[in-house]
Amino acid sequence: MNTVELMEVMKKRRSVRNFSSEPISKESLERITNAGILAPSGADMLPFTFVLIQDQQMKERIREESEKVDVAFHEGLREGLKGWMKAKKITDEKPFLTQAPVLLVVSGDTSMPYWLESTWISIAYMALAIESEGLSSLTYTPTETGFLNGLLDIPNNFSPQVILPIGHTLERLEPKKSRPHEKVFWERHGCEKTY
Helix, strand or coil, rough: CCCCHHHHHHHCCCCCCECCCCCCCHHHHHHHEEEHHCCCCCCCCCCCEEEEECHHHHHHHHHHHHHHHHHHHHCCCCCCHHHHHHHHCCCCCCCCHHHHEEEEEEEEEECCCCCCHHHHHHHHHHHHHHHCCEEEECECCCCHHHHHHHCCCCCCEEEEEEEEEECECCCCCCCCCHHHHHHHCCCCCCCCCCC
């Protein structure tokens, strides 16, 4: 894959909240998790773990706990932000957690150096691998994640960072557009210049 092809994958990757129940192959899941393991990590320590969940009862428990912690978060939002989130269809209801055939919980080992940065680089690699597999996802970050430690037997020194629901999308979203003129500066912040 060359850079142009990689950029097309990046543009197509969108946050999806509506999944079909079509199963995901073991081979796809293996390629996705291997992408996360191949991601750069501080001192090559791989300070993260992945838990794949297909059991519907466990997905229902994760959804229930996620919605509990997100209710309090949404209630505490100021009015302007509440309106913005409502327009984006970001609510305390998380049906995608029980719709998607697979949930992937990514946790970082807080006792390791560079754990947070390394874990999120791994998540980014897996997000691109998911798209490359013709699948969709969402980087869902519950406002409080400690319940995942208990539900999934994740050791206390690991901090769950994200739940990636993985599946075939029922949505058709337009590819992202690159906006370098808004984000790329030369020599100093705010200094625009063409490439």
